[in-house]
Amino acid sequence: MDPRGLDRLDQRVAGCRACPRLVDWREEVARTKRAAFADWTYWGRPVPGFGPADARLLIVGLAPAAHGGNRTGRMFTGDRSGDVLYQALYDVGLASQPGSTHAGDGLELYGVRVTSPVHCAPPANKPTPEERDTCRPWLVRELHLLRPTVRAALVLGAFGWQAALPAFAEAGWTVPRPR
Ligand code: SF4
Numbered sequence: 106m107d108p109r110g111l112d113r114l115d116q117r118v119a120g121c122r123a124c125p126r127l128v129d130w131r132e133e134v135a136r137t138k139r140a141a142f143a144d145w146t147y148w149g150r151p152v153p154g155f156g157p158a159d160a161r162l163l164i165v166g167l168a169p170a171a172h173g174g175n176r177t178g179r180m181f182t183g184d185r186s187g188d189v190l191y192q193a194l195y196d197v198g199l200a201s202q203p204g205s206t207h208a209g210d211g212l213e214l215y216g217v218r219v220t221s222p223v224h225c226a227p228p229a230n231k232p233t234p235e236e237r238d239t240c241r242p243w244l245v246r247e248l249h250l251l252r253p254t255v256r257a258a259l260v261l262g263a264f265g266w267q268a269a270l271p272a273f274a275e276a277g278w279t280v281p282r283p284r
Pocket residue numbers: 118121122123124127128151223224225236239240241243
């Protein structure tokens with residue numbers, strides 16, 4: 106595994122502007138903010154995967170939350186689902202701390218990488234099929250880079266599965282039938 110390859114991928118993801126509707130939405134949310142986070146400078150960009158390059162477990166969500174990952178710039182950070190996920194990873198020894206509040210909070214993951222098939226926060230948490238397909242190459246590339254070490258993937262939710270299975274197949278993984 107080339108950790109620099111994954112770093113480069115993460116940097117490229119963070120600069121992506123391929124989906125006009127999602128670019129408008131993530132930047133609009135970053136400008137208008139939620140009152141509780143009025144003093145934050147929102148990230149307002151695509152949120153790359155988070156976790157070590159030699160991860161053995163991959164966790165695949167849906168997309169960043171408007172006031173979670175889109176605010177903090179880190180997957181599942183600063184929202185309720187992240188509170189649940191990182192507490193659970195901490196409980197089984199896969200995270201350095203139970204909380205996840207901002208990108209500089211010191212959280213480290215041990216052997217786990219968290220990512221999503223859509224890297225920008227979508228309106229109403231619903232990317233369109235076209236947006237899902239446009240973002241897929243990023244996940245396919247990430248799967249290629251992680252392939253030497255990843256042994257299991259945990260996908261969260263029906264949309265996550267719908268988006269992840271074609272990416273797994275494109276990356277050359279064996280996808281069971283029926284899915
Ligand atoms: S959803 Fe994916 S493809 Fe679309 S702009 Fe964001 S990072 Fe780029």
